[in-house]
Amino acid sequence: MKKTSVLSFLILGFLVFSFLLMSFPVKAQDTSKASGTLPDEVNKIVTASCTPCHTSQGGLMSKAKLNFTEWTNYPPKKQKEKAAKIYFELNKGAMPPKAAREKRPELIPTNEQLSIIKKWSESFTADTI
Numbered sequence: 001m002k003k004t005s006v007l008s009f010l011i012l013g014f015l016v017f018s019f020l021l022m023s024f025p026v027k028a029q030d031t032s033k034a035s036g037t038l039p040d041e042v043n044k045i046v047t048a049s050c051t052p053c054h055t056s057q058g059g060l061m062s063k064a065k066l067n068f069t070e071w072t073n074y075p076p077k078k079q080k081e082k083a084a085k086i087y088f089e090l091n092k093g094a095m096p097p098k099a100a101r102e103k104r105p106e107l108i109p110t111n112e113q114l115s116i117i118k119k120w121s122e123s124f125t126a127d128t129i
């Protein structure tokens with residue numbers, strides 16, 4: 001090979017290499033379809049009111065339906081569905097369940113906490129999933 005063709009081969013190789021380097025992080029940053037974590041303010045409410053039952057240490061039935069320990073492992077679609085169910089249950093005043101509300105009234109979320117959850121649940125719009 002001639003000196004010039006070796007040089008152009010190297011330059012071409014370098015260009016391809018830097019193009020690859022540049023394009024990979026862009027793909028990695030596209031997290032719009034990735035599963036999200038609970039925002040701090042939501043996490044606080046959930047920890048206070050829901051984690052006695054809805055964690056891996058909780059009751060069989062409650063953790064099968066909703067497990068906050070596994071939240072970040074839920075696929076985005078499941079997170080969206082569960083967020084909607086959380087809103088639905090809380091809006092009905094059905095969670096925590098009646099027996100728990102009577103025994104441990106401190107678990108019942110306040111109206112302010114309910115509106116935080118509601119806003120969070122509504123943030124799962126169709127175009128982000």
Ligand code: HEC
Nearest residue numbers: 049050052053061062065066085086089095096097100109
């Ligand atoms: C004392 C235990 C207990 C506490 C505390 C509790 N839950 Fe539950 N939850 C259950 C049980 C048991 C079920 C399953 C039976 C049912 O659906 O009624 C359930 C079901 C649910 C479901 C239905 C999930 C589905 O996919 O159908 C949602 C949503 C939910 N809980 C949200 C919450 C939220 C939010 C909190 C906190 C504000 C909470 N729960 C607190 C026991 C609890």
